[in-house]
Amino acid sequence: MAEPILEVVDVRYRYPTGTDALCGVTFSVAAGERVALVGPNGAGKSTLLLAIAGFVPATGRIRLGGHTLNRATVRDVRRHLGLVFQDPDDQLFMPRVGEDVAFGPATMGLAPEEVHARVHEALAAVELEGYETRAPYHLSVGEKRRAALATVLAMRPQVLALDEPSANLDPRGRRRLIGLLRALSTTLLIVGHDLDLIMDVCDRTILMDAGCVIADGPTSAILTHRELLESHGLELPLAVAARQTPESPR
Ligand SMILES: Nc1ncnc2c1ncn2[C@@H]1O[C@H](COP(=O)(O)OP(=O)(O)OP(=O)(O)O)[C@@H](O)[C@H]1O
Numbered sequence: 670m671a672e673p674i675l676e677v678v679d680v681r682y683r684y685p686t687g688t689d690a691l692c693g694v695t696f697s698v699a700a701g702e703r704v705a706l707v708g709p710n711g712a713g714k715s716t717l718l719l720a721i722a723g724f725v726p727a728t729g730r731i732r733l734g735g736h737t738l739n740r741a742t743v744r745d746v747r748r749h750l751g752l753v754f755q756d757p758d759d760q761l762f763m764p765r766v767g768e769d770v771a772f773g774p775a776t777m778g779l780a781p782e783e784v785h786a787r788v789h790e791a792l793a794a795v796e797l798e799g800y801e802t803r804a805p806y807h808l809s810v811g812e813k814r815r816a817a818l819a820t821v822l823a824m825r826p827q828v829l830a831l832d833e834p835s836a837n838l839d840p841r842g843r844r845r846l847i848g849l850l851r852a853l854s855t856t857l858l859i860v861g862h863d864l865d866l867i868m869d870v871c872d873r874t875i876l877m878d879a880g881c882v883i884a885d886g887p888t889s890a891i892l893t894h895r896e897l898l899e900s901h902g903l904e905l906p907l908a909v910a911a912r913q914t915p916e917s918p919r
């Protein structure tokens with residue numbers, strides 16, 4: 670089997686407050702896979718993405734794009750990983766949307782014309798054409814979320830990690846996001862409570878609870894398993910619930 674593009678081995682992290690957020694997480698992802706991370710509030714999903722991007726000093730081993738994550742390689746790892754934070758305000762920090770989207774490609778050392786082309790393309794992909802000169806703090810929450818995604822798309826990372834990408838999107842924006850994600854050939858790691866989006870986009874689902882991996886398998890098996898989901902505070906996706914007959918056992 671080819672070397673995985675992402676390898677997470679026995680990753681543990683305790684916040685300085687004493688909360689054990691990750692309690693020995695292990696999984697690996699092959700290039701091109703679309704993997705969902707699901708679980709109840711506080712399961713450790715966002716912390717896991719932060720650990721993979723080197724924003725929290727977890728123990729264990731993380732390898733991404735051929736680099737083992739450590740202080741010396743964290744920049745290389747982030748070059749291969751596009752992380753969209755759960756809160757778009759954590760992503761957008763420049764005075765204008767266009768500058769935020771240009772920031773990543775510019776720090777990669779690309780020529781100004783290439784940076785400009787990427788900004789245009791990324792804003793078009795999230796349907797924010799013409800927003801270059803808008804101030805991020807004057808956008809609606811859904812627009813901010815799309816702008817945050819554009820900042821990462823512009824870097825064309827090998828792995829795209831999205832934390833709750835459909836939160837605050839209206840139904841049309843959500844359908845367009847699903848279309849965009851399905852059209853990408855990038856490896857995807859999607860954290861979310863929108864299990865219907867995950868059914869549409871991800872082939873594989875990892876269920877986490879209390880900092881541990883509870884199940885890891887095909888989305889079609891995990892997200893149709895009512896007892897498994899309910900015992901970890903989740904519910905069947907609406908599309909699955911609609912297919913299951915009312916007589917089916919609870
Ligand atoms: N900055 C922090 N300091 C201390 N504890 C934190 C911090 N951020 C998260 N935690 C705790 O770590 C645990 C995991 O939180 P995390 O944000 O990773 O959960 P999550 O699975 O992303 O949840 P949600 O679905 O609500 O986004 C929780 O118990 C949470 O209270």
Ligand SMILES: [Mg+2]
Nearest residue numbers: 714715716755
């Ligand atoms: Mg979270």
